[in-house]
Amino acid sequence: MPETRRPLIAGNWKMNGLADESLLQIKDLAARASKISDPACDVLICPPATLLRDLAKAAMDSPVAVGGQDCHANEKGAHTGDISATMLKDSGAHYCIVGHSERRTDHGETNADVKSKAEAVLREGLIAIVCVGETLSEREAGTTLDVISDQVRNSLPSGATAANTVIAYEPVWAIGTGKTPTVLDVQTVHAHIRTELNELMNDANRVRLLYGGSVKGSNAGELMAVENVDGALVGGASLTAEDFWPIVNVCI
Numbered sequence: 023m024p025e026t027r028r029p030l031i032a033g034n035w036k037m038n039g040l041a042d043e044s045l046l047q048i049k050d051l052a053a054r055a056s057k058i059s060d061p062a063c064d065v066l067i068c069p070p071a072t073l074l075r076d077l078a079k080a081a082m083d084s085p086v087a088v089g090g091q092d093c094h095a096n097e098k099g100a101h102t103g104d105i106s107a108t109m110l111k112d113s114g115a116h117y118c119i120v121g122h123s124e125r126r127t128d129h130g131e132t133n134a135d136v137k138s139k140a141e142a143v144l145r146e147g148l149i150a151i152v153c154v155g156e157t158l159s160e161r162e163a164g165t166t167l168d169v170i171s172d173q174v175r176n177s178l179p180s181g182a183t184a185a186n187t188v189i190a191y192e193p194v195w196a197i198g199t200g201k202t203p204t205v206l207d208v209q210t211v212h213a214h215i216r217t218e219l220n221e222l223m224n225d226a227n228r229v230r231l232l233y234g235g236s237v238k239g240s241n242a243g244e245l246m247a248v249e250n251v252d253g254a255l256v257g258g259a260s261l262t263a264e265d266f267w268p269i270v271n272v273c274i
């Protein structure tokens with residue numbers, strides 16, 4: 023991996039976590055990370071928004087950053103139940119995930135929606151983690167690379183740079199299933215994303231590309247060694263410091 027791409031190991035807690043236990047977990051993670059004198063990767067936890075401020079505070083003097091899982095495209099207004107990137111930043115977030123497949127599926131988010139949300143993230147000076155990935159039927163139909171091209175081209179925010187945008191490739195069929203693509207599959211898709219980005223931005227070679235989908239301590243080493251894989255977006259195995267640390271440890 024080129025030195026210019028600092029790996030990012032990101033945990034997405036999804037709709038999991040209550041205050042007491044979550045604080046214990048982030049403090050445990052922060053304590054482990056703080057023992058590393060010169061961390062070689064960035065570490066991120068994206069908890070539910072209800073926990074953001076407390077977790078940001080608990081991790082404040084550690085190498086662990088916190089981020090949001092989604093945001094509205096607008097800064098404020100009459101959008102009941104939504105949270106803006108402005109609010110995430112105000113709560114201590116440095117990153118925000120957008121376009122996760124669970125948002126695309128559960129909330130019908132389109133590439134245009136994802137792009138608008140990512141642009142809101144950039145306006146706040148946060149880093150957008152833009153998720154892309156094919157479903158099982160798209161994979162079986164042999165359209166994986168077309169789907170990825172469409173998502174990358176149409177979800178990428180205007181003004182995207184390597185400093186403010188990360189792409190996460192998450193095959194939908196690999197999320198929470200224990201199934202992972204082969205190393206060759208991951209390599210092929212990540213190379214394809216890099217090629218697409220090269221047509222869309224100037225510093226595409228420095229954009230971090232994460233792999234997500236059933237990453238755990240036992241497979242992280244192999245996945246992180248794949249060319250153009252610059253880190254991971256981890257769901258289930260990020261919920262406890264004990265499970266997440268072996269993944270972080272591959273890069274830190």
Ligand SMILES: O=C[C@H](O)COP(=O)(O)O
Binds near residue numbers: 034122196197255
């Ligand atoms: O955002 C994280 C991904 O959806 C991966 O989830 P998972 O590690 O539980 O498969």
